[in-house]
Amino acid sequence: MGTMTAYLILEGDFLPALFAWIGVNVSRTFCIILVAVVAIPLVLPEKLSVLRHVTPISTAALIFTAICTLIEAPGRAEILPEDLPVNLASFGWPLLKCLTITLFAYICHTNVVPVANELVDPTPKRCFQVSFRVATLQLGFYVLIGVSGYLSFLGTTHQNYITNYSHDDVLINLCRLSLALALMCSIPINTNPTARAAVHFISSMKEMTSRGQPLLGRRDRLPSALRSESRGEKVLRISISLALLVVTLTIAILVPGIADVVSLLGGSLGTLLLVTCPCIIFAKVMKDEASRLSGKLVIWTLVIITIVALFAVCVMITNAMGVTHVPLAVD
Template sequence: MDNHEYETLNGDDNFELNDLSEIKPNISKSKNETGTVFSSIITLSNTLLGSGMLAMPAAFASSGLYMGILNIAIFGGGALYGLWLLTRCATYTGRNSSFFSLSMITFPNASIFFDLAISIKCFGVSVSYLIIVGDLMPIVTIGLFPSVPMNSVLLTREFWITVSVLLIIPLAFMRKLDSMRHTSFISLLAILYLFFIVIYYYFIPFRTNEVQLRRDLSKDTVPELNPSYPVNPKVENFIFSMNFFKNLPIFVFAFTCHQNILSVYNEMKDNSQKNVNKVISSSIVFGMILYWVVGIYGYLTFGDQTESNVISMYPASSYIILFGQLSMVIMVMLSYPLQMFPCRLSLDKVFYNLKRILNFNNEGRSLINPTETSYMTANPSNHSEPMSDKKFFFMTLSILVCSYVLACSVKTLGIVLSIVGATGSTMICYILPGILYYKLETENNHMAHRKNNRTVYTALFMFIIGIVLMVVCLLSIFLFD
C-alpha cells in the first residue's frame, strides 16, 4: 500500500471524509501541535513500557524460555501492525482523530463500547501502577531505614499508595499529552536501570544481609516485605498448561500503547505517514528488545518461582537494588498520567453517548439507528469539543479516587494485568484496529477497487484473532484459577 495515498488535508475545514484525491503535506503551523518524532517516540515508548516489563519474567515462567521469546516477537509484531492500521484510519479524520471519531464514521451504534473498552484498559493500568508502588515502597523503606518498627505505618502499602496519589495529582491535571515528554524521558531512564539490574544480578547473585534477615523475621506480620528467593529454580523451554493461557494476556498487555497513538498523531508537527511509521516502529522494536532481555534474564534467575513483580523479588541487600526499586516507583508514578489522558478522554465520550441516547434528540437517534446518517457524511469534529474545566476537574478527580480505592483493595499485580490484557488490551490492539480499518476501506466509494486488497483481509483476520484470544484467555482466567 502506498504510504502517500491516504494523506489528507487536515487544515481544510471543508474537507470531506471520502475525498482522498488531494494529497498535501500533513504539517501543522498551530501552536497546539508541538510533538516531534523524537518526543513522540519517548511518549509512546513510555506508554508501552511499565508494569508489563515487571511482569514479563512471570510471563516467561508460564510459557517457557523459548516460547516466551517467540511470544514477544508475535505479539510485538501484532501490536506494530495494529498501530499502523490505526494511523491509516486516522487519515480519514485528520487531527481530530480519536477512537470516538473513527467509530462515529464506521459503527456509530457501537462507539460507546469502543471508548468503554479503552477507558477500562487505561484505568486498569493506572491501578496496576499504584499496586506496584504499594509493593515496592515498604521494601525500599526498610532497606533505607532498618530501624523502622515493623508495625510502623511507613511499612504499609496503603500509606505509600496514598502518598503516590497525592504526588501524582499535578501531573494528572495536565491537558496535553506532549507536556509529559520530559517526565517520559525520566521514566525511560528508570526502565533502563531495571534492565541493568536484571542482567547484573543474573551474573552476580545477590546475598542476604542483616536487613533481609530482619525482614524474614517479620514474615508473619508484614508479608509484603519478604521477596521470594530462588531455591533450585527450574527453567523450561516450552510449557503448555492453563497457566500459559492465563498469563498470555500479559504479552498483549505489554505491547499496548494504542490508546495514545491517536493523540500522538494529533499532536505531531509533521504527522506524515513516514514520520508516524518511524515513531511506531522505533517504539515497538525498542520495547521488544527490553522485554526480551528482562524476560530472559529474570526468568533464568528465578525460574519457576518467578512472581508477577520481578523487581520486588530482589532483596534490599545493596543500594543498587534499592535505587532500582525506587526508580520503578518513580517510573510508574510518572507514567500514571499517560494512562489518565486517554482514560479521561474515552470516559468523556462514553458519557456523551449516554446523554445523547437518553435525550432521544436527533443526534441521539442517529446513534441508535446508524442508518439515518451515512458514516461518510458524519462529521466527527462535531463531537470533539474541548472538555470544560469543570468536567475535566471532576472526571480527573473521580479516576484518581477510584483507582486509589481499588489499588488499596487488590494486592496481586498479575491478576490485574491478565484481566486488563485479555479485555481492554486485546480490544485496543487487535479488535478495534482490524474492524475499523476493514470498515473504512471496504465502504469508501473511492476505494471500491481496493476491496480485494490483502491488507483489508489481513485486518479482518486480526479482528477475528482478537475475538478468539479474548474469549480463550478470559475463560482460562475465571474457570481455571
C-alpha cells in the same frame, strides 16, 4: 483505567522496600494512597506537553532496570538450588495467561494517540514510524528484562520479579526508585487521554441528542490539539480524572497480584482496544486492502486472537469462582 491500576499496584510493591531500606516500615496500602495523593496535581493540566521534561524518566528507568537485571543475573543464578529446572519453553494452559499479559504490555501505552496530536505533522507515515520504533524498542527491553529476570530466580520468580530481591540490595533499590518515579510520571500520561476521551464522548452524545442543534455547531469540530476546552469541559475532565484515581486506588489496594490484574485486563479491555476494534476498522474502512489475501490473513489472525483471549478471560473468571481449576500459572 487498567493501566493506572497496574501502576499503583507496582508502586505498592516498590515503595515499601524503599522505605524499609532507610529503616522505615510502612504498609503497602499507605504507599498506594501516598502515590495517589501526589498524583492529584499532575492529572489536572489539559495538555501532556507540560510533562515533556519528565517523560524521559520512564525510558531511562526501563533501560536502567534492564541493565541492572542483566548484571545481577549471573550472581543470582549461581546461588539457586541445583534441582530447579530451567524451562526454556512452556506449552499448555499457561500460554493463555501469557497471551493476555502480552496484550496488556502494549495496550498499556495509550499515550500514542495524544502523542500523535502533539506531532507537528502527524501524517500516517510518521505515525507508523513512531509506533513501530516504540513497539520494537519495547519488545527488545521486555525480552531482555524477562529472560534475565527469569534466569535469576527460575521457578521461584514472583509475579513482580523485583520483589524477589532483598530490601538491602543497593543496585536494585536504585531500580525501584527509578521505576517508582517513572510510574508516577506515567499516571497522568495515562489519565489525561482517558479523561479527555470521556469528555469528548459525553459532549458528542449531548450534541447528538440535542433537538434543533446541528452536530457541527458549538465546537466546530476542530482537532483537539487546536481547540481549547471550555470551563464546563475542564470541570468535567478534572472530575473524571479524580474519579479514575479513586477507583483505581481502591482496586489496587484490594488486588495485590500484578499478573492477575494485568492478565484479566489484557484479555478483556486490552483485546477490545488492541485487536478487536482495529480488526473491525480495518475491515470496514480499508476494504480494498481487506479483500486481498494478506488482508484476509490479518483479519483472521486478529479474530483468532480475540477468541483465544476472551476464552482465557472466561477461564480466569471461572477459576476465581471455583467452577473450574485450570492451571494457568507456570510451575
